[in-house]
Amino acid sequence: MTEPQTDPKYYDVVEATWPCLRCEKLGDITLRVGAGGGSRVSAATCDALVSDAQIAQAEAAMQDFDQPRLFMIRDGQDALDGQLERLGYAVMDPVALWTVAPSMLTDVEIPRVTTFCLWEPLAIQREIWATGGIGPERLAIMERATRPKTSLLGRWDDKPAGAAFVGVHEGIAMLHALEILPHQRRKGMGVWMMRQAAYWAAEQGATELAVLCTRANAGANALYARLGMQQSGGYHYRIKR
Structure with a gap:
């Protein structure tokens, strides 16, 4: 294909x-x-x-x-x-590159106290990101990004579960740095985080929600496909060791 x-x-x-x-x-x-x-x-x-x-x-x-x-x-x-x-x-x-209209993900209400949008990110979100290798250098990228932007906090079983960052440019919202704590995975947290991103994108007037994912990350790519997102292209790198 x-x-x-x-x-x-x-x-x-x-x-x-x-x-x-x-x-x-x-x-x-x-x-x-x-x-x-x-x-x-x-x-x-x-x-x-x-x-x-x-x-x-x-x-x-x-x-x-x-x-x-x-x-x-x-x-x-x-x-x-x-x-x-x-x-x-x-x-x-x-x-x-995966894309979807926000309306495709806002058809289900998110359970109370499951996801939150906030800027600046809380200390617990920074800790969650750190577990996935998203350290100060990438947090600085989030700070540099111009508004509108937000961070997402996910909770499950009344405990912190995940964090992500979303920004908007020219009517397209893009989610970055989605990280779910290892012990909170396979509980549907990624779905709720993506739905929260879609709700926030719609509030900003965005007509698309996009996310990038390495093709080797089978789990994340399967998640985006299950959500009805469409592959809209991509890219690769060339490196000289």
């Missing part, structure tokens, strides 16, 4: 709702300084075909940033993908 091609607007939503520390232009290459926030805010992107020499310049800059030599390959960039493969770059972390 042919994979859907990603509408470029979604890449803009990623940039706006999960922003890097700063960007620098090197011709048709955009370099990102992620300040330890992970691949999404550190990967370079190309706006057009570039030469091997330009890629070498970008590599030197990324190393000056103390970051890995990492590129994001967007849909339709087959030539760049092949070029980087020839230069010794390996595929890393293919990512799926």
Whole structure:
């Protein structure tokens, strides 16, 4: 089955709702300084075909940033993908984009005291994120994101269960950093968190709710499929070790 091609607007939503520390232009290459926030805010992107020499310049800059030599390959960039493969770059972390209309997830009322929206995040949410490796560098990304934005807190059996972050850009809400505590998994908490994100997105006037997920995360991808979300494209990285 042919994979859907990603509408470029979604890449803009990623940039706006999960922003890097700063960007620098090197011709048709955009370099990102992620300040330890992970691949999404550190990967370079190309706006057009570039030469091997330009890629070498970008590599030197990324190393000056103390970051890995990492590129994001967007849909339709087959030539760049092949070029980087020839230069010794390996595929890393293919990512799926899932989207849904908020109204598809607001048809069920969320049980009382199961989910909450709040900004700033509470200490307990920061602790939940920390259990999944979402530390200060990624919390700084949430702080950098412009409003509207919110954090989600989930509770189950009267105890903290999960945390997530949601931002809106140009009518599209995107959920990031969904983390459920290990002992609270397989209890439906992820469903309630996604429904809460949809309720909040609708309140902001968003017409879509989106989430990114590595294709290797079978459990999360199955959750989004069960919720009726549609795969709307994605991307992958190329890294040079």
